[in-house]
Amino acid sequence: MTSPPMSGRRRQAARNDELILQAARAVFTADPGAPVAAVAERAGVGISALYRRYPSKxxxxxxxxxxxxxxxxxxxxxxxxxxxxxxxxxxxxxxxxxxxxxxxxxxxxxxxxxxxxxxxxxxxxxxxxxxxxxxxxxxxxxxxxxxxxxxxxxxxxxxxxxxxxxxxxxxxxxxxxxxxxxxxxxxxxxxxxxxxxxxxxxxxxxxxxxx
Missing domain, CATH: 1.10.357.10 (Tetracycline Repressor, domain 2)
Structure with a gap:
């Protein structure tokens, strides 16, 4: 049984989550002390979108x-x-x-x-x-x-x-x-x-x- 297709909003949220994790991996493995803002900038998402998914560093x-x-x-x-x-x-x-x-x-x-x-x-x-x-x-x-x-x-x-x-x-x-x-x-x-x-x-x- 296949899963129903995601709505456009859910697809965007999943995409943002993927971008955030990829960016966080690159930023924090290079410098664990880097600010969360550096992750949002690298991911190309707003800081509010990041905090909705991850409420803290x-x-x-x-x-x-x-x-x-x-x-x-x-x-x-x-x-x-x-x-x-x-x-x-x-x-x-x-x-x-x-x-x-x-x-x-x-x-x-x-x-x-x-x-x-x-x-x-x-x-x-x-x-x-x-x-x-x-x-x-x-x-x-x-x-x-x-x-x-x-x-x-x-x-x-x-x-x-x-x-x-x-x-x-x-x-x-x-x-x-x-x-x-x-x-x-x-x-x-x-x-x-x-x-x-x-x-x-x-x-x-x-x-x-x-x-």
């Missing part, structure tokens, strides 16, 4: 973070759907980088008060990501001195590669991910990694809101 940031978590969750589930543990892990890593989910989650963490829904989705994302990692570790296909929080930090480093040009940024991120994947795969006789991995407190502490 926090609400807009919460939506972006939620969307980023959904992309991460999808990447993890798609990786787990592959039978081969290494291919599942590599697929997960590639999808997270291509979706740029870390720019919508970690990069914005601490800049707005998280909701209970965001906490739940973040816990689900962490659990599924750990499952992808642990399956590969159990199969012996990734280096034994690696922990799942190392992977989080590596993905964050890849998300920091930004050149302004989206296509060039995406190409370089894939290039460096390919290098990372080669180094993450288990190689007998490889020297151990120096120093301890990040702690759970170090990873989770970045989500603390200090507004």
């Amino acid at each position: 926090d609400a807009l940031l919460q939506k972006l973070c939620y969307d980023g978590l959904q992309l991460f969750i999808k990447a993890a589930r798609d990786g787990l759907a592959l039978a081969d543990p290494w291919e599942g892990f590599a697929r997960f890593m590639r999808d997270v980088v291509d979706y740029d989910s870390h720019s919508l989650t970690i990069a914005l963490a601490g800049t707005f008060p998280p909701t209970e829904e965001l906490y739940r989705e973040a816990e689900l994302a962490a659990r599924l990501g750990a499952e992808v990692f642990e399956r590969a570790a159990a199969a012996g296909v990734i280096r034994p001195d690696l922990v799942v929080d190392d992977v989080s930090m590596l993905l964050e480093q890849l998300a920091s590669v930004k050149l302004g040009d989206e296509a060039r940024t995406a190409a370089l991120r894939r290039r460096y991910l390919a290098l990372m994947l080669e180094s993450l795969r288990h190689r007998p006789g490889a020297p151990p990694l120096p120093g301890p991995p990040p702690s759970r407190e170090e990873i989770e502490g970045r989500w603390a809101y200090h507004g």
